[in-house]
Amino acid sequence: MTDMPNPGALAARSRPRSDADDVEMEVEEALAHLETLADLPVTDHVAVFEGVQQRLSEILSNVDDA
Secondary structure (H helix, E strand, O other): OOOOOOHHHHHHHHOOOHHHHHHHHHHHHHHHHHHHHHHOOHHHHHHHHHHHHHHHHHHHHHHHHO
16 A cells, blocks of 8 residues: 555646746746847847857756756
8 A cells, every 4th residue: 555656746746847937937037138139239239149148058058957
């Protein structure tokens, strides 16, 4: 009888991972920086794109490590 999984453990397995929600929020925060482009001169756009790309790479790297 001890081989039966307990209902709490089964429920925890069926719940979506909160890590995925955290990653999604981090990606949305990174992409939100693109909204500043309209207020910046075109010459500053490259720095914003590079910053967003760097942050997205960091997020992806952290997901791969998990």
